[in-house]
Amino acid sequence: MNKKIMIIGMPMDLGQMRRGVDMGPSAIRYAGIVERLSSLNYEVHDIGDIHIGRPEISIDQDSKLRNLELIAEKNELLANEVHKAIENGAFPLVFGGDHSIAIGTLAGVSKHYENLGVIWYDAHGDLNTAETSPSGNIHGMPLAASLGLGHPALTQLGGYAPKIKPENVVIIGARALDEGEKVLIKEKGIKVYTMHEIDLIGMTKVIEETIEHFRGRTNHVHLSLDLDGLDPSDAPGVGTPVIGGISYRESHLAMEMLAEASIITSAEFVEVNPILDEKNKTAIAAVALMGSLFGEKLL
Ligand SMILES: NC(=[NH2+])NCCC[C@H](N)C(=O)O
Numbered sequence: 058m059n060k061k062i063m064i065i066g067m068p069m070d071l072g073q074m075r076r077g078v079d080m081g082p083s084a085i086r087y088a089g090i091v092e093r094l095s096s097l098n099y100e101v102h103d104i105g106d107i108h109i110g111r112p113e114i115s116i117d118q119d120s121k122l123r124n125l126e127l128i129a130e131k132n133e134l135l136a137n138e139v140h141k142a143i144e145n146g147a148f149p150l151v152f153g154g155d156h157s158i159a160i161g162t163l164a165g166v167s168k169h170y171e172n173l174g175v176i177w178y179d180a181h182g183d184l185n186t187a188e189t190s191p192s193g194n195i196h197g198m199p200l201a202a203s204l205g206l207g208h209p210a211l212t213q214l215g216g217y218a219p220k221i222k223p224e225n226v227v228i229i230g231a232r233a234l235d236e237g238e239k240v241l242i243k244e245k246g247i248k249v250y251t252m253h254e255i256d257l258i259g260m261t262k263v264i265e266e267t268i269e270h271f272r273g274r275t276n277h278v279h280l281s282l283d284l285d286g287l288d289p290s291d292a293p294g295v296g297t298p299v300i301g302g303i304s305y306r307e308s309h310l311a312m313e314m315l316a317e318a319s320i321i322t323s324a325e326f327v328e329v330n331p332i333l334d335e336k337n338k339t340a341i342a343a344v345a346l347m348g349s350l351f352g353e354k355l356l
């Protein structure tokens with residue numbers, strides 16, 4: 058694994074309606090991420106947070122694409138930082154913020170790799186567009202936008218689209234999909250491990266198959282880990298919890314197996330909301346998972 062890590066905080070909360078997710082990057086830092094990765098002999102650079110400057114009163118109450126312009130503008134800044142990190146030979150590690158930031162992260166990463174793979178670890182598909190979204194919240198749209206579907210302000214971020222191809226995407230942990238998302242998954246043939254498959258074959262097989270899926274296709278895989286992919290009992294500090302999720306243990310194993318395969322070349326950990334959390338439990342879980350992703354072992 059790349060021994061140089063660039064941490065980028067993205068305190069975005071405009072992609073959804075619940076306050077507090079802008080404090081996610083602080084909560085993750087408070088849980089000791091820099092010390093954790095440094096102790097694994099990484100050279101860790103923390104560039105701090107991208108400036109979001111959220112207005113106190115949401116300007117866009119009834120939109121089908123709430124806060125579109127601001128989200129696009131701020132994600133452009135994130136894309137530039139992610140791009141710079143890779144240019145400097147570092148592994149970009151982004152802390153959210155709501156999941157709309159994946160639009161910026163992927164715009165920065167995919168510039169470098171023609172066949173970027175993506176693991177979308179999430180209770181949700183985040184495959185909505187303005188037409189299919191039940192909420193108008195852009196954090197439910199980043200995977201669609203990165204595939205080139207949706208409003209041009211999102212799909213054309215960085216000046217090109219699409220960022221990724223449907224055959225290079227693997228969704229893990231899905232258990233809450235909107236009707237339009239189900240149609241899209243079938244239409245595009247996106248590989249999805251729902252909770253049903255995880256229960257049935259186990260996380261070991263799910264990750265083995267995922268690694269196998271990327272082998273020969275690409276050497277660069279981005280991990281977009283939404284903490285709501287985990288069960289709310291293990292990660293209560295998220296804005297859109299869904300019961301019946303992946304356990305902390307299964308997630309830990311998944312990260313260890315990905316570390317062993319050394320296929321992950323960029324990552325983001327999103328949707329940590331310390332206001333909704335219990336004693337920073339969700340950020341602490343995120344930090345432990347990152348430890349495993351970067352090769353931490355007990356013995
Ligand atoms: N990144 C997330 N937590 N997304 C939740 C999305 C929920 C729902 N599918 C929506 O579009 O509003």
Ligand SMILES: [Mn+2]
Pocket residue numbers: 179180181283285286297
């Ligand atoms: Mn989610």
Ligand SMILES: [Mn+2]
Pocket residue numbers: 156179181183196283
């Ligand atoms: Mn998500």
